Amino acid sequence: MDNDFAIDIDAIFEVIDKADIITVRFLILPQRLLIDTRHSETEGPLIKLVPRADSLEERFKSIKQLRPRFRLPEKITAIWWPKHVRELVTCGAWDRLVKRLAISGFPQTAEQCQEVLDELVRQEEQEVLNAIVGEGYHCVWERTP
Helix, strand or coil: CCCCCCCCHHHHHHHHHHCCEEEEEECCCCCEEEEECCCCCCCCCEEEEECCCCCHHHHHHHHHHHCCCCCCCCCCEEEEECCCCHHHHHCCHHHHHHHHHHCCCCCCHHHHHHHHHHHHHHHHHHHHHHHHHCCCCCCCCCCCC
């Protein structure tokens, strides 16, 4: 059921390895995955599902609200993920992300990552089910008796 969109996995790995702030936009999910790799002695990195922002300015404001102890980031790197959520795991991107965040030394980071992944998978499965049963979707073709 996955599509044939080509993904430059090396470019995605480079973003995971170097970017401070990453947002991931999924094909059928309204929420975005926000990853803030910055950390201090008292505050670990952030991985969280957040609502879609209407503008870049809105996203910067939301990051400042979520991370008031950190300075406003210079940039946010966005990734559009046109495949199923589980493909992040299959291609190695998720493991790379977890390792990047775990470097911070905060023991709860891996657990937080797993909770977010589980929620992403759950939301995607629910959205597919909604599409099948027509919840929030409209049929393009009518069935004729």
